[in-house]
Amino acid sequence: MSIDTAQGVLGDATIGELEAGLRGTVVRPGDASYDEARAVWNAAHDKHPALIVRCAGTADVIRAVEFARSQDLLVAVRGGAHSIAGFSTCDGGMVIDLSPMKGAVVDPVRRRVVAQAGMTWGDLDHETQAFGLAVTGGLVSSTGISGFTLGGGVGWLVRRHGLASDNLTGAEVVTADGRVVHADAREHPELFWALRGGGGNFGVVTSLEYELHPVGPQVLAGLIVYPLAQARQVITRWRELIGRMPDGLTTLLNLTTAPPVPFLPEEVHGTRVVVLAGMYAGAPADGEEAVGPLRRLGTPIADIMGPMPYTGMQSLLDPLWTAGAHNYFTSAFIEPSDAAIDALLRRHLTTPSPSSELHLHQLGGAFGRVPAEATAFSQRQASVLCNVIARSPEASGFDRLVAWARETREEIAEHGQGTMYVNFTGDAAEDKVRASYPSAVHERLVRVKDAYDPTNMFRLNQNIRPSGTS
Structure with a gap:
């Protein structure tokens, strides 16, 4: 059966x-499996690719890239399929699906892991925690390791061990001409620099090598929920604390609506609240002093901060972030001044x-502490990253949510330098x-793009356009 593509017909x-x-x-x-195979986490993107190549290994990726180039097919690369902007799929082109590639080799002596690009953070944490080791991962365990890492990667270990991309020590990449290159500090060092924050612009990353760190298996982590009436006090006191917290403690404030969960009183369900989430990456007993002030930001509605498995914290939010909803995320690096807090509360x-x-x-x-020039992710000055999240179980009314998120982002961004987190830009x-990048960094990324993908074959991403294209 022939297939229509955006470029013609494939026999x-x-x-x-x-x-x-x-x-x-x-x-x-x-095919019977087509609708299942084309589905992505974010239901806001309902695309119909002409072909989905489910790769069993690097050789399959090489073959898929060569075929796409020979047929001039639009290419989308899928790892965990969480791409908020919809880059994991396309209409009328080829999806190179890495999700079957889930192998990992952990070296507990060197504290390294080589992980295939189809793994999720749940997959990788399962392998590394067997040795009491971890690397900064996503806040939802079904997130793929690849896109998360290539765009930076903010998680519960970011203050103790940096971004996921800061811990990337090497990567195997299939380039647009079908070559396989290994990029690290010695081989293809400019490509290695670009992979740490420059996204999926430079080829198909088929495996990633990370430095690992002793974490868990038990950590001190969880949630503390405060009422809306105390929101200003909670945010202000949190702002005063964040500059003094030990590096082992990473926190997140969520201005949200209370879900119908058992640990919250029924009368709170559906009301606006402030949720303090956090994790202390060292021994739980050592974290009690660090988290104590978090319990005194106000008068909590609920406090479920305590010892738990590291993998438990990594998957704690999973029930709230299942596949199939419509999602739009955008972001701004900010400083939480009084004016910023006013804006946040208004938008909440x-x-x-x-x-x-x-x-x-x-x-x-x-x-x-990572030098700005060390990686393509160079937004190191801000103390807070604000992610604006619009989410709905249905398509109806989703446009209104997206408009709210964009308007909110524009207002919040006035309290920073106008910069964004490349994984959460919202739009292509x-x-x-x-x-997302200072001018000098963007220019350097263009030079790397020119060297490894001069025709912009890999353009379904937050695209760094090569200099020879328009």
């Missing part, structure tokens, strides 16, 4: 030739759905990419 014999060169499989429209009072939220991620510590727009 059955041509597709058969592709399949014959794979250890994995090709899924096409009309206008959240248009119960699952639309404002997250204030505490930064600093190890994150802030050149001005959003420029707002």
